[in-house]
Amino acid sequence: MSSPLADLVLPWFRAEARDLPWRRPETTPWGVLVSEFMLQQTPVNRVEPIWNVWMQRWPRPSDLAAAPRADVLRAWGKLGYPRRAIRLHDAAAAIAEQHGDEVPSDVDALEALPGVGSYTARAVAAFGYGLRAPVVDTNVRRVVARAVHGAGDAGPARVRADLADVDALLPPDDDSAAVVSAGLMELGAVVCTARTPHCGLCPASSVCAWVANGRPAYDGPRKPVQGFAGTDRQVRGKLLDVLRDSPGPVPRAALDAVWSDAGQRDRCLDSLLVDGLCEQTDDGRFALPA
DNA sequence: CATCCGTGGAA
DNA sequence: TTTCCAAGGAT
Structure with missing residues (x-):
């Protein structure tokens, strides 16, 4: 149930992981959940300062739930997709009222929360609770497409197959699996990047099917680029x-x-x-x- | 399954 | 300048 890829990514991540605030040991599962909401389609560097303010101001789900919507939306600022702030506010209320103010660790319970989908639920289970949960985001899909399938990039999402692909990579025990999940995301975010991957710095280049294939260009369907002006x-x-x-x-x-x-x-x-x-x-x- | 939902930085 | 895209989710 483990893999050569995981064996290389795990020690690399332990040594090279960025010091992001929501990764520090004192961060609660609530802090992880807030970070995951903010990181949905929004870059790390824009999330960091806002997340720090939120954790000071609303350290528990019930604290956020008690805040007026207007305060929440102003504190969200210009992170983008403000419906995420509404859903996070609603999720906080559900956690406070239905889960004793404790973020659930169960993936199904997490997915039942507003704004929490397949990715966020597993990210909270893995990064908030150290559990073995296949975390599939755009970074991981790209890493798997290259390292495992030898393709230049990930095609359209295939939720079940993608989950199975990542599940097959994870080591059996919770602690290691959670670190590998974080490591696969980190690898996609800083090394195995979308535009210009840094294969010379990659801990997994020796087992990468894409490198072995001579790094062929991606030929599948491209995801449509969303316009913005005038929308x-x-x-x-x-x-x-x-x-x-x-x-x-x-x-x-x-x-x-x-x-x-x-x-x-x-x-x-x-x-x-x-x-x-x-x-x-x-x-x-x-x-x-x- | 395709489309919609913000924003801003980098190539 | 334009284009791409960044830890997704809901419908």
Whole structure:
């Protein structure tokens, strides 16, 4: 159940792991959960300062659950995808009310929380509790595609097969497996990178099927690149920016000023209301939810 | 399964 | 400048 790849990655990670704050021994499973929410599609260097503030301010799930939505959204700042902040807030409430203020260690219980999917559930089990759980993120999928399958990059996700691939790499015991899981992610993040992999620095190049194949270029289907300019995502971001920066409710005119296309603007404002990222006051103004 | 959901830094 | 993409999840 272990693997040559794991045997190389494990000691490399023990020696070379970045000193990220959520990896320090004093970090609680709650701290790990918060870090995983923030790291969903957001780079490490932008998460670090925000995570530090959150841990000081809301050291337990019940602390965050007790905070007003507006405070949570302002503290989230410009990390992006603010619905994650809403889901984390809701997850904190569920943990406080249904799990005695303790983050579950069971993968199924974790996956039942808002905003927690296959990746985040296993990441919390592995990094928060030191359990053996196959953690499959974009880094790990790329490392496995190269080192195991000899491909230049990972194709579309195949959830079951990807989990099985990683499960087959992990050592049998919890402690080692959790370290290997972190190590595979770290390898993908700093060495086996998407654009220019640093095979000369890779601890696993001797067992890498991609290197053995002569590093062939990826030929499969490319994941579609998302545009941003002119999308609802951009408009929602601009609207939310106004709401975050204002200490109280703003008149509709303040929101109208950020985007000229009235139809798109209204659609986006509606979607923010639906998502719980915005509220309308009795006098018709708009604000972050209380 | 494809698309949507923010933001900003690097190539 | 444009393009890519960064520890995903929900629908």
